[in-house]
Amino acid sequence: MTGLRERQKAHRTRRILETSSQLFRQVGYGAVRIDDIARAAEISVGTFYNYFETKGDLLLAIVSMEVEEVHDFGKTLLADPPADVARALARLIGGYYDHSLVYLSKEMWRTAMAITIEAPATRFSTRFTDLDRMLTDQVCALLAELQRRAVVRPDIDTRALGEVVFNNLNAMFIEFVKDDAMTLPQLNDCVARQNAPLAALISC
Amino acid sequence: MTGLRERQKAHRTRRILETSSQLFRQVGYGAVRIDDIARAAEISVGTFYNYFETKGDLLLAIVSMEVEEVHDFGKTLLADPPADVARALARLIGGYYDHSLVYLSKEMWRTAMAITIEAPATRFSTRFTDLDRMLTDQVCALLAELQRRAVVRPDIDTRALGEVVFNNLNAMFIEFVKDDAMTLPQLNDCVARQNAPLAALISC
DNA sequence: CTTCAAAAATGAACGAACTCAATTATTTTC
DNA sequence: GAAAATAATTGAGTTCGTTCATTTTTGAAG
Numbered sequence: 356m357t358g359l360r361e362r363q364k365a366h367r368t369r370r371i372l373e374t375s376s377q378l379f380r381q382v383g384y385g386a387v388r389i390d391d392i393a394r395a396a397e398i399s400v401g402t403f404y405n406y407f408e409t410k411g412d413l414l415l416a417i418v419s420m421e422v423e424e425v426h427d428f429g430k431t432l433l434a435d436p437p438a439d440v441a442r443a444l445a446r447l448i449g450g451y452y453d454h455s456l457v458y459l460s461k462e463m464w465r466t467a468m469a470i471t472i473e474a475p476a477t478r479f480s481t482r483f484t485d486l487d488r489m490l491t492d493q494v495c496a497l498l499a500e501l502q503r504r505a506v507v508r509p510d511i512d513t514r515a516l517g518e519v520v521f522n523n524l525n526a527m528f529i530e531f532v533k534d535d536a537m538t539l540p541q542l543n544d545c546v547a548r549q550n551a552p553l554a555a556l557i558s559c
Numbered sequence: 560m561t562g563l564r565e566r567q568k569a570h571r572t573r574r575i576l577e578t579s580s581q582l583f584r585q586v587g588y589g590a591v592r593i594d595d596i597a598r599a600a601e602i603s604v605g606t607f608y609n610y611f612e613t614k615g616d617l618l619l620a621i622v623s624m625e626v627e628e629v630h631d632f633g634k635t636l637l638a639d640p641p642a643d644v645a646r647a648l649a650r651l652i653g654g655y656y657d658h659s660l661v662y663l664s665k666e667m668w669r670t671a672m673a674i675t676i677e678a679p680a681t682r683f684s685t686r687f688t689d690l691d692r693m694l695t696d697q698v699c700a701l702l703a704e705l706q707r708r709a710v711v712r713p714d715i716d717t718r719a720l721g722e723v724v725f726n727n728l729n730a731m732f733i734e735f736v737k738d739d740a741m742t743l744p745q746l747n748d749c750v751a752r753q754n755a756p757l758a759a760l761i762s763c
Numbered sequence: 764c765t766t767c768a769a770a771a772a773t774g775a776a777c778g779a780a781c782t783c784a785a786t787t788a789t790t791t792t793c
Numbered sequence: 794g795a796a797a798a799t800a801a802t803t804g805a806g807t808t809c810g811t812t813c814a815t816t817t818t819t820g821a822a823g
Contacts, residue, residue: 360770389809512755518753532676551719592779
């Protein structure tokens with residue numbers, strides 16, 4: 356049976372996540388103080404730190420939920436990918452990018468990326484890194500699936516290529532969030548151009 | 560004629576850079592307080608902020624000097640690259656990695672990378688980003704040079720491929736600095752494996 | 764229903780990056 | 794060379810994330 360403690364803990368975790376992600380979007384991650392979050396979630400500052408290790412850890416929890424949705428999108432695409440390497444990659448990657456910005460600002464992404472590099476050992480930093488690996492696996496799986504369908508040449512190392520493609524799409528996403536002026540279409544065009552020679556080389 | 564002010568400014572900038580990079584290496588970036596740097600450089604805290612925008616900006620100034628040396632190494636290699644794509648890339652990338660760790664700890668790299676993402680508008684953050692672009696150009700130039708020498712197929716878009724290769728080597732370097740247990744040989748092997756299919760596909 | 768131990772909540776206190784109004788040093792002007 | 798203008802220095806003060814000793818709440822045992 357779930358005791359009062361357990362229920363309260365779940366309730367408060369949810370409340371912190373909801374109110375803080377709302378605040379982050381409204382006024383920006385940097386402008387929100389722990390005190391603001393505590394006030395909005397109706398807890399004390401000390402209690403906040405019973406639920407999340409740091410302010411950054413909270414952000415990564417929020418961002419991780421978003422990446423999970425991105426990963427789910429990928430799963431549906433992999434079930435029936437376009438029968439063309441360039442097009443399949445563009446659809447997967449474009450989907451990643453689109454989903455990434457529904458609830459999160461560029462500032463939130465910048466901060467999240469920075470934290471996973473600087474503090475990779477925190478609870479949700481680890482979670483985020485795991486999700487990144489899952490997305491890498493997904494890109495590799497797409498190439499493997501296209502290989503199975505005889506769209507990609509059979510002698511290609513899809514694991515190695517997939518890792519390279521993911522690292523590139525991720526690096527370009529970082530460029531994108533670093534530059535407030537850069538738009539999603541520009542990002543997609545840029546990555547498509549980079550993937551073009553690869554796609555051509557590995558296609559049957 | 561150089562006035563007293565100009566000379567003092569140059570002298571102090573040098574002094575801050577010297578003492579702080581020594582401190583960063585000795586006790587770690589995180590453990591050094593601005594107050595420590597000010598004391599070591601014989602200035603006040605306020606004066607420190609006349610010379611560098613933030614603590615992170617100072618770190619990026621130090622790291623940038625290092626990246627300049629990495630870039631210089633690349634220039635010498637490009638003058639006479641190995642006549643084999645995989646080997647040429649391994650030599651360039653391996654050289655980058657080796658030079659990167661002579662004076663800088665993994666912690667310093669982690670922090671530096673994090674800052675360029677989170678605060679890309681600071682003076683030395685911009686400098687660092689420029690240097691990154693110069694390294695990208697260098698990788699592209701290597702591929703172009705190999706193409707000129709008929710080692711790389713003439714129909715290859717060396718710009719696009721070079722960007723992908725750089726983004727990948729950079730992403731792997733981030734993985735490397737995030738993981739204290741990862742060694743340089745492991746990093747090199749990993750990237751060589753990733754580059755192998757690319758090298759095979761674009762070779763004449 | 765009490766008692767007690769364990770878990771959770773609390774907010775004042777701490778530490779460190781950064782700021783700014785006042786002071787001091789240098790350069791320019793007459 | 795004195796005075797005015799400009800630039801640089803200073804360190805106490807502010808802000809905000811984080812900690813921790815204390816108090817309060819919860820669940821179990823008798």
